[in-house]
Amino acid sequence: MNSFHRMSRTRRGAIAVTAISLVGLGATSVPASASGPKVPAGLSVKSFNSSFKEMSKFKALTRAGKGLVGVILPDTTSSTRYINFDAPYLTEAFAKAGYSPSQFKIDNAQGVDATELADAQADIALGAKVLVFDPIDSTVGAAVESYAASHGVVVISYDRATFVGKKTYYVSFDNFKVGQLIGQGFESCVAAWGVSSPKVFELDGGEDTDPNAISFAQGYNSVIWGSAKTPLTSGMTNSKGYTLVGDQITPGWTNSLGATIFQQQFTAHKTINATVEANDGLAQAVITDLTQAGVGPRKIPTTGQDATLQGMENILNGYQCGSVYKAVYLEAQDTVALVTILRAHKTPPKALLNSTTKPPKGVPGKTQPASLLTPVWVNSSNMASTVIKDGFISASTLCTAVGNGVCTAAHITP
Numbered sequence: 001m002n003s004f005h006r007m008s009r010t011r012r013g014a015i016a017v018t019a020i021s022l023v024g025l026g027a028t029s030v031p032a033s034a035s036g037p038k039v040p041a042g043l044s045v046k047s048f049n050s051s052f053k054e055m056s057k058f059k060a061l062t063r064a065g066k067g068l069v070g071v072i073l074p075d076t077t078s079s080t081r082y083i084n085f086d087a088p089y090l091t092e093a094f095a096k097a098g099y100s101p102s103q104f105k106i107d108n109a110q111g112v113d114a115t116e117l118a119d120a121q122a123d124i125a126l127g128a129k130v131l132v133f134d135p136i137d138s139t140v141g142a143a144v145e146s147y148a149a150s151h152g153v154v155v156i157s158y159d160r161a162t163f164v165g166k167k168t169y170y171v172s173f174d175n176f177k178v179g180q181l182i183g184q185g186f187e188s189c190v191a192a193w194g195v196s197s198p199k200v201f202e203l204d205g206g207e208d209t210d211p212n213a214i215s216f217a218q219g220y221n222s223v224i225w226g227s228a229k230t231p232l233t234s235g236m237t238n239s240k241g242y243t244l245v246g247d248q249i250t251p252g253w254t255n256s257l258g259a260t261i262f263q264q265q266f267t268a269h270k271t272i273n274a275t276v277e278a279n280d281g282l283a284q285a286v287i288t289d290l291t292q293a294g295v296g297p298r299k300i301p302t303t304g305q306d307a308t309l310q311g312m313e314n315i316l317n318g319y320q321c322g323s324v325y326k327a328v329y330l331e332a333q334d335t336v337a338l339v340t341i342l343r344a345h346k347t348p349p350k351a352l353l354n355s356t357t358k359p360p361k362g363v364p365g366k367t368q369p370a371s372l373l374t375p376v377w378v379n380s381s382n383m384a385s386t387v388i389k390d391g392f393i394s395a396s397t398l399c400t401a402v403g404n405g406v407c408t409a410a411h412i413t414p
Contacts (some may be wrong), residue, residue: 004307010376013280037061039341044351045373048333050390052096055333058340059098065343069094069104070123071158072133072144075111081306081328082108082134085392092165113140120144124151130339134158137209156343158335160212162363169342170357170370173326175212179219181324181377182303186224186276188241189301189321194303198242198274200224201265203286204231205278206253211215213253214360216278216305224276245269250282259285266293273300280304280311280323287319307387309377314376316402317409322379325386330373338371 036132037060040047047054071090072084087106094104102349109116123131124147131148131407133155135141141162148155149166156298161170202220205213205232217230225236231247237241246265250258258281266272266289277283284302290300304311305324314320334352341348348371355372378386387393399407399414407414 002369014389018137022074027361036064036270037344039346039349040353041347043337043352045334045371047352048330048337050329052092052329052333053289055096055336056098058337061105061340061344061346062098065129065131065340065345067343068123068127069339069342069343070120070126070128070131070133071106072123072131072254073106073108074116074118074134074136076108077111085328086134089329090336093333093336097340098207098225103137108376109136111136113137113143117143117147119380120147124148124153124185128153130154130156130343132156132158132335132339135160135162138162138211143304156335156338156342157368158257159331160210161368161370163211163357163359163363165351165368168368169338170368170372170374171331171332171338172357172370173375174355174372177214177306177372178324179216179221180223181219181375182216182276182278182305183223184222185322185377185379186220186274186301186303189303190242193298193301194387195274195301198240199245199271200242200276201245201262201269201271202232202247202276202280203258203262203282204249205282206251207249207411208251210253211360211363213249213278214363218360220276220303242274247270250278253279253281254283255285256392258282259289259399262286266290275300275302277303278305280306280308280314280320283314283320283323284310287314290319307392309393309401312378312383312387312393313401315378315383316406317400322377324371325376325378325392327390327392334371334373365398380410384413388412 030074034099040057073086076083089168107119113136117140131153133144142164145155145165145168154167157170204217207213218228221230222228225238234244234246236244248261275286277286283302286302302320307323309327311323338348353369353371355370356367357370358367376386388395395412396414404414
């Protein structure tokens with residue numbers, strides 16, 4: 001969506017519902033064994049932190065389980081996240097849970113559908129009993145899950161849902177909540193920047209290819225306009241005096257297309273003075289158009305997600321309201337915890353498998369059990385205590401880009 005504009009394609013949802021049990025989802029459940037090691041007491045999606053200490057509690061379950069765990073990440077080009085964070089965090093989580101290097105395998109599909117499917121087939125041939133994969137798109141997602149199901153392999157769809165498969169679980173952040181945070185951050189920014197009679201343009205993500213993008217838009221539309229529909233019809237208003245000038249989807253999360261869409265709209269509608277973007281990449285596309293048109297900082301709000309370096313720069317320089325941060329180290333530990341429980345034929349506790357995910361209206365598929373983590377809105381007030389503290393963004397790199405004085409004002413030490 002990450003996004004990471006392609007990741008968001010990912011990144012980027014499913015609709016979160018209420019906490020569930022596995023009753024009624026028999027096809028997705030794994031037969032539980034009453035004997036042997038127990039699932040760590042009190043385990044929930046809130047059990048994990050940057051110390052990785054929770055993972056040591058899984059060593060007995062790791063020993064009790066059998067079979068390889070295959071992990072397939074989607075690409076190396078849409079975001080450095082998969083190289084710099086997902087792979088090393090997953091490796092650390094496996095190691096601290098007691099896995100030997102021969103018991104798990106992490107590959108990267110390099111953005112090629114055929115490679116992702118081939119990697120899955122190879123892992124299963126090597127004896128994988130649980131397969132974790134981040135689908136490049138819904139097409140290969142369905143192919144991988146179908147192949148896994150035909151071989152009795154449990155699948156965890158990582159970060160992006162595909163809504164198919166007989167034994168499929170979903171681990172991600174709550175994507176509807178991501179959208180809500182964008183909407184709330186936008187409204188706060190409109191007030192803080194003194195935008196009068198907001199004339200709003202929304203630049204949505206790749207809803208043509210990514211169900212997650214639909215959930216993001218449903219989230220921010222529900223906050224701003226009181227409607228979970230997407231895209232919305234121009235001319236809508238709300239009780240705060242906002243008017244929707246336009247709402248358009250960016251095909252395939254392609255930033256250059258987003259830039260063209262906004263440039264055309266801004267040319268046709270000079271009254272636009274507030275914007276909503278689904279991720280940092282689209283925000284940057286809009287900011288480039290605005291600055292070229294002579295618009296200065298703290299004039300026309302933009303929004304985003306993925307907490308990219310460019311996004312953090314834009315926030316500190318006064319061109320972006322904020323960005324949604326999804327701490328990958330939490331997602332990695334959550335995934336390894338669920339993997340280990342399923343691999344040992346135990347039942348995941350409700351507080352870990354805390355929700356469901358279902359396809360947005362009009363998207364084929366079915367409801368699946370999900371473990372959804374909580375995202376965080378990042379702006380200049382909490383940047384130091386979130387993305388900088390976690391090492392997700394390098395303070396020195398950021399401060400070189402924006403200047404030490406700007407960093408100091410945000411309590412960031414270069």
